[in-house]
Amino acid sequence: MRKRSHIQKEETVDLSLWHFLPPDLPDPTVEAWNVANIFPEKKPIELEIGSGKGLFLKNAAKSFPERNFLGIEISKKYARLIALYLAHDITPNAAVVCGDAVLVLQNSIPDAFLAAVHIYFPDPWWKNKHSKRRIVCPSVVKLIHQKLISGGKFHFWTDVEPYFRKGLEVITAVSELEGPFDVPVSEPEHDFDYRTHFERRTCLNGEPVFRSLFVKK
Template identity: 35%
Template sequence: MTDTEHQPAQSEAEAEDIQRKRTVRSFVVRAGRMTEGQERGYRENWPDFGLELSDGMLDFAACFGREAETVLEIGFGMGDSLIEMARQMPEKNFIGIEVHPPGVGRLLSRIREEGLTNIRVYCDDAIEVLAQCIPDQSLDTLQLFFPDPWPKKRHHKRRIVQPVFAQSIRQKLKLGGQFHMATDWQPYAEHMMEVMSAAEGYRNSVGEGLYAEQPEWRPVTKFQKRGEKLGHGVWDLLFTRVV
């Protein structure tokens, strides 16, 4: 009798758990407690503006109470730039995804303080939200501003912009919809340009191999300010879904 014959059969749940643990994450959930204000903002405002993964596929018109262009932002941090965009463009719907509860709590408080009605929020893994909650061909814009560049070579596989990711979000964009990226890390900008230039179904909105000017409506984020203080440049990339 072999060693494997002595081993109990692995259950389906155990197999799924092992696969989940092996999944490469593009983020790390940082330690840190919410402040009292963030916790209160989360608790009091989540029922009105929070969205749950368990709710399944989202009906934008029902969620926002109107038909409008919809922008989804992955990784909004503390939410300041998302608030500014929603305030500047009230005619658009904004969906923010962030895994760090302190940022979510702060954003929820700001939504209430500003009296905004055009933002909804997920506190979950963006990959899971996209797969389970965002209908195909529903987004006008998908934004990814200053994601973790994972600068060490052994961590490059954790960078969220990869060929598989490019195709998964292409399904969610409308034809003519845009994928807008920004980074202050030049090697990551070059990586994103390489991945997106080779990605099927996209066209560089400003010309092959070219980076875009920062649009006037994109607020300067905390991460951008920090990068500029360190002498970093800033690179915007705009790709349009064409197929």
């Protein structure tokens, strides 16, 4: 049997400050979005769609304590794992919602609210007949544009070149986001100095990563 890390064994940890479900989020149409439901302090909020094992949330929350980071992860197993990591480090400015990011964006996030949206290595849905399930698609890009504040950033990275090219086309065609801007790349300073686990794996395999940044006017 494979060894489980100590963090996965902690089944009795109180995750209530780090793990949320969509109904825990306020309804933006009937009340002002109160970050106190999720974060202890009001700060600009950055949203990550598809957080996986949560490396981005963990590192970003540490590097930018002046911001709050909210991950949305559809897999219950990964959402719990992320919450365990955040609880383990007692991270006050990051949390995860377990649910479908599209529904959360549609139903729970006010317009002109997010300082940034991050999508890293989204599921590629290789087969042509499945490609409409891709998260970077016209309807979701329009939603992202709507939810960003002016000056807000949209980060889209992937290791799948055709998805990247198509994604840039879609973003440019359906939104007024400016870009793509170049993304500077620096040498990692330690083994987990990568944006996400998928970036780490791709770079360690010597494969290319396609990175883009867009900004809302």
